[in-house]
Amino acid sequence: MTAILEVKNLKTYFFTKKGIVKAVDDVSFEVYEKEILGIVGESGAGKSITGFSILKAIDPPGKIVDGHIYFHGDDLIPKSEEEMRKIRGNKISMVFQDPLTSLNPVFTIGYQIEEAIKVHNPHMSRDEIRERSIKLLKSVGIPSPEKRLKDYPHQFSGGMRQRVVIAIALANNPDLVIADEPTTALDVTIQAQVLNLMKRLSQEKGSSIILITHDMGVVAQMADRIAVMYAGKMVEIGPTEEIIFNPKHPYTIGLIRSIPKLSGRTDKRLYQIPGIMPSLLNLPPGCAFAPRCFCKTDICEKEMPEFEKVGENHYVRCFNFRRIADDRQSCKS
Amino acid sequence: MTDSLVKVENLKKYFPVKLGVFEGWHFENGKLKRKRLYVKAIDGVSFEIEKGDTFALVGESGCGKTTTGRTIVGLYKQTDGKIYFRNKPIDEVLKKSPKDFKKNVQMIFQDPYSSLNPRMKVYNLISEPLRVHKLVSSRAEEREKVEEIMVNVGLEPEYKSRYPHQFSGGQRQRIAIARALATEPEFIVADEPISALDVSIRAQILNLMEDLQEKYGLTYLFIAHDLSVVRHISNKTAVMYLGRIVEMGNTDEIFTHPLHPYTKTLFDSIPSVEKVKQPLKVTIEGEVPSPINPPPGCPFHPRCPHAMERCKKERPEPKEVSPGHFVSCFLY
Numbered sequence: 151m152t153a154i155l156e157v158k159n160l161k162t163y164f165f166t167k168k169g170i171v172k173a174v175d176d177v178s179f180e181v182y183e184k185e186i187l188g189i190v191g192e193s194g195a196g197k198s199i200t201g202f203s204i205l206k207a208i209d210p211p212g213k214i215v216d217g218h219i220y221f222h223g224d225d226l227i228p229k230s231e232e233e234m235r236k237i238r239g240n241k242i243s244m245v246f247q248d249p250l251t252s253l254n255p256v257f258t259i260g261y262q263i264e265e266a267i268k269v270h271n272p273h274m275s276r277d278e279i280r281e282r283s284i285k286l287l288k289s290v291g292i293p294s295p296e297k298r299l300k301d302y303p304h305q306f307s308g309g310m311r312q313r314v315v316i317a318i319a320l321a322n323n324p325d326l327v328i329a330d331e332p333t334t335a336l337d338v339t340i341q342a343q344v345l346n347l348m349k350r351l352s353q354e355k356g357s358s359i360i361l362i363t364h365d366m367g368v369v370a371q372m373a374d375r376i377a378v379m380y381a382g383k384m385v386e387i388g389p390t391e392e393i394i395f396n397p398k399h400p401y402t403i404g405l406i407r408s409i410p411k412l413s414g415r416t417d418k419r420l421y422q423i424p425g426i427m428p429s430l431l432n433l434p435p436g437c438a439f440a441p442r443c444f445c446k447t448d449i450c451e452k453e454m455p456e457f458e459k460v461g462e463n464h465y466v467r468c469f470n471f472r473r474i475a476d477d478r479q480s481c482k483s
Numbered sequence: 484m485t486d487s488l489v490k491v492e493n494l495k496k497y498f499p500v501k502l503g504v505f506e507g508w509h510f511e512n513g514k515l516k517r518k519r520l521y522v523k524a525i526d527g528v529s530f531e532i533e534k535g536d537t538f539a540l541v542g543e544s545g546c547g548k549t550t551t552g553r554t555i556v557g558l559y560k561q562t563d564g565k566i567y568f569r570n571k572p573i574d575e576v577l578k579k580s581p582k583d584f585k586k587n588v589q590m591i592f593q594d595p596y597s598s599l600n601p602r603m604k605v606y607n608l609i610s611e612p613l614r615v616h617k618l619v620s621s622r623a624e625e626r627e628k629v630e631e632i633m634v635n636v637g638l639e640p641e642y643k644s645r646y647p648h649q650f651s652g653g654q655r656q657r658i659a660i661a662r663a664l665a666t667e668p669e670f671i672v673a674d675e676p677i678s679a680l681d682v683s684i685r686a687q688i689l690n691l692m693e694d695l696q697e698k699y700g701l702t703y704l705f706i707a708h709d710l711s712v713v714r715h716i717s718n719k720t721a722v723m724y725l726g727r728i729v730e731m732g733n734t735d736e737i738f739t740h741p742l743h744p745y746t747k748t749l750f751d752s753i754p755s756v757e758k759v760k761q762p763l764k765v766t767i768e769g770e771v772p773s774p775i776n777p778p779p780g781c782p783f784h785p786r787c788p789h790a791m792e793r794c795k796k797e798r799p800e801p802k803e804v805s806p807g808h809f810v811s812c813f814l815y
Contacts, residue, residue, distance in 0.1 A: 192681040307770050337543035338708065340770060342752035342763040349762070364682055367711075367754030371763055394759050401683075408686035410715030412755050414735065419693070420715060422686035426651045 154325055154358055155181040155204070160217035162196075162203045165210075171430045173199040173212070175382040178457075181326060186352070186359045188369030188390070190405075191379035192427055197362045200379070201328045204360075205242060206234050222325070240270040243319040245348075247331035249311035253303040259314050260299030263287070266321040286317040290347060309340035316348060323355050330362045345372055366409055370394050375463070378402045381427055381438035383454075388464030398466040400443045400474060437468070445470045487531040487570075488670060488702050489555065494528045494564035496550050497521035500775060523774050524550040526726035527564070529801075532719070534669075537696065537703040539717035539734065541710060541749070545771060547726040548706045552672040555704065556590050557581075568670070586616050589663035593675040595655035599647040605658055606643040609633065612665040628665075635698075636661045637691060653684035657691065664695065672704045677712065689716060710753050714738050722746045725782035726774055728801070732808035742810045745783050781812070789814055 162174040174196045181187050189197045203214055206226060219226040221242065226234070238244075246252040254262060263283040267274065274282075280299075287295035290313040303311055312332065319327050329348065333341040349372060352359050361372055369376050370390060377387040378399065386399040397403045407421035425442040428434060434441060440450040449469055457465040468474075500520040507518040525547040532538040540548040553559050555566055557577055566573045568584065576584045592598040599608060609629045612618075619625040630640040636657045647655055656676060663671055673692065677685045693716065695701060707713050713720055714734060721731040722745065730743040741747050751764040767786045772778055778785050784794040793813055801809040 192683055309770055337771075338710075339543065339748060339752045339767060341754070342765050343768070345754075346763050346765050365754060366682070366756050367758075370756045370759045371754045371761055391759055394756050405683060406756060408683060409756060410686075410689070410711040412711045412714055412738070412750075412753065412757055414738065415715055420686045420689055422690055423683045424687075426653060426684065427681070 151182040151185075153180040153182050154222055156218075156220040156223075157200075157204065158218040158220070160200070160203055160219065161215045162199050162208055162212060163215050164212045166431075169431050172382050172433065173430060174203060177217075177379075177382075177384045179377055179384065179387055181358050181360060184353070184356055184358055185374045186349070186361055186372055188361045188363065188373030188376045189379060190363060190366060190369055190376060192364060194381075194427060194430060195379040196382040197379050198330050201244070201330050201360060201362050204326075204328060205238050205244060207238070236270070239266055239319075239324075240322045241324055242326045242328065243322070243324040245312075245315055245319045245327060245329040245332045248335050249308065249315045250303065250335075252315055253311060255303055258300055258302055259306070260301075263299075263314070263318055263321060266318045270322050282321070286321055287314070289320075289351065290314070290317045291343075292317075309336055309344060312336060312344050313347065316344070316351070320351055320355065320357070324357055326358050326360065327352065328360045328362070331364070332361070333368070334363070334365075341368075366394075366406060378405070381433060382430055383438060383467065385439065385468070386464075386466045388461065388466075392461055392464045396461070396464075398460050398464070398471040398475065399439075399468050400445055400470075401439050403474070404442075404444075445474050486534065488534045488536075488568070489532040489704070490565075490567040490570070491531070491551075491555065492529050492565040492567070494525055494551065494554065494566060495523075495562045496525040496547075496554050496559055497523050497562045520775055523726050523777055525554065525561075526774075526777065528723070528726070528728050529564075530721055530728065530731060532670075532702060532704060534702055535696075535700060536719055537705055537717040538719045538721070539705045539707060539713040540721050540723055541707055541713050542723035543708060543771060545725075545774065546723040547774075548708075548723050549674055551723070552590070552674050552704055552706050556588050556672050557584065558590075582616060586666045587669045589666060589668040589671050591656075591659050591663050591671060591673040591676045594679045595647075595652060595659050596679070598659055599655060599662075601647055604644050604646055605633075605638070605650075608647070608658060609643075609661050609665055612662060616666050618666065632661045632665055635695070636664065637687075651684075652680050653687060656680060656688055660688075660691065660695070664699070667699070668701070670702045670704070672706070674706045675708070676705075678707070678709065685712075692716070710738075710749060711755065722749065725771060725777050727782055727811065728809075729783065729812070730808075730810050731801070732805075736805070736808050740808075742804060742808075742815055743783075743812050744787050744789055744814075 158178050160174055160177045164171040164173055177200055191197045202208055204219055208214060264279050267279050267282055284295045292298055292313055333344050363369060373390050376390050376393040378385050380401050386402050397406055404423040423442055436451045436453050440446045447470060455467050455469045457467050460466050500522060509516060528551060542548050554561050606629055609632055610625050613625055613628060619628055633640045638657050677688050705717055717734045720734045720737045721728045724745050730746045741750055748766045751766050769786045780796050781794040781799050784790040799811045799813050801811045802815055804810055804815050
């Protein structure tokens with residue numbers, strides 16, 4: 151497998167009046183060809199900022215302060231805004247959470263799809279562009295696309311709008327689609343339709359997807375690999391089955407155990423992670439999860455652990471993962 | 484009569500649609516008339532909640548689950564149908580002794596960021612219901628009571644002079660729960676109490692709600708769209724679609740033997756960590772029709788894979804297929 155995207159030691163900080171918010175702090179990962187990488191975490195974990203950083207779409211007071219983003223081996227960090235514009239929406243595109251705000255309400259959806267094609271294909275004729283728009287709308291399952299090109303976003307339902315956004319994202323056959331909570335605003339039956347559509351189209355076009363979500367169930371069914379983020383850091387990354395059935399980091403373990411099961415309850419009480427995620431403004435020294443961890447030791451409060459390999463493609467950032475794996479009881483002492 | 488705490492009979496709630504000045508006019512027998520349009524948010528819903536139950540209402544957005552909850556607590560007046568609280572119709576109770584009803588029936592809202600007054604301190608937020616219902620006789624008693632409630636919902640009493648914005652989402656929801664608990668109610672309507680919260684906080688609030696139920700013998704109407712949460716917390720479940728209940732029964736029964744095609748679809752489409760790497764099943768296409776002009780007959784027939792001629796004309800009535808398990812579908 152070849153990696154199309156390599157993120158190395160990415161740091162995106164926000165310089166606010168109250169201090170430096172380390173929204174993304176030393177995050178490294180790869181995205182392979184034709185794979186779906188799920189990034190999960192709570193709000194404020196830095197998953198969306200990671201997505202925006204890849205496109206270098208970070209507005210002040212935010213700034214990418216360090217790291218490299220290699221796209222097909224080519225570092226995006228030194229690239230100028232003009233060069234980035236040729237990549238955005240062309241080679242790498244994005245699907246946002248709320249289709250009502252990501253579509254412009256005063257333009258027809260036909261105009262918005264055609265714009266996305268025209269910008270990156272200046273020599274294409276109007277008829278060609280129109281033809282391609284119709285084809286795109288058809289491929290995302292919008293009935294009678296010729297007529298609907300003339301409609302405005304408010305004339306579509308939520309699910310249909312998200313299909314339009316996906317059509318725009320796929321307009322130029324991108325190598326990578328960054329989907330930031332693409333179905334959070336949708337109902338479950340519609341969510342299933344949209345997620346299936348994304349998976350099918352990415353397979354057909356050979357695009358990779360970074361699927362950012364807080365829903366463990368979504369990544370469990372969609373992703374090939376899962377990365378777990380907590381307080382700006384990536385704490386665990388590995389193949390989907392490994393993360394779900396054999397999680398190593400205490401946060402991942404807690405997250406999976408605290409989800410109620412569809413098949414009925416196993417324990418009387420639901421497992422709960424105590425406390426809340428610390429503010430990114432004053433993170434504790436050492437491991438950010440230590441204050442909530444059931445297995446913390448003295449070192450956790452002083453140093454940040456490095457990634458360690460625990461299995462094929464499975465890495466975890468925790469000092470005590472061996473103790474946790476051997477015997478969870480030994481943590482309590 | 485049974486010893487149900489809350490009983491809802493053929494409840495209907497229609498909201499009038501605002502029309503433009505020129506809209507809706509037409510001639511009828513030579514006279515100018517105006518057509519009225521209604522959003523049929525709830526269209527004939529009946530169920531009973533027994534004391535100590537956690538009764539869950541599930542469905543997609545727009546199915547009428549929130550409207551049902553709000554109508555039961557008296558925030559909306561029903562268009563038709565009856566709601567009984569302790570076997571008395573609430574229209575009468577609300578007329579005769581509104582305070583007594585409101586003391587016993589409380590609500591927790593979805594979004595703790597908008598349900599708490601940002602200008603009120605936690606102490607005032609929790610003591611307000613105590614004062615309104617005259618449950619305390621002195622300032623000292625009031626303070627003691629507020630602190631007791633705060634401890635019960637897992638808030639530090641030292642934080643009582645803080646404002647809502649100084650708390651995280653999970654803690655805010657604890658404040659909202661404290662407020663609802665202050666009057667020592669019997670029945671609480673919880674409208675999506677955890678959907679606005681972060682994943683790692685949800686379990687905390689669910690456990691808290693269960694602990695409080697055990698401690699105070701509460702009865703919950705739990706409104707949710709997340710099926711795994713419903714499975715965990717409720718013992719009775721009703722599935723709603725377009726203003727009607729399509730299936731209802733014991734939670735275990737519904738989850739192990741779902742019968743209505745819509746219920747089955749819901750179960751298929753919900754993503755779960757228990758279905759690792761299984762493709763998401765899409766068993767139905769299309770979207771929920773508008774409640775302004777709901778399809779005649781069974782509301783689900785335009786999307787149903789088993790739709791028959793009959794479904795387009797007749798409305799299926801709830802049928803008891805096994806004790807306590809009701810399905811509104813002609814297949815059974």
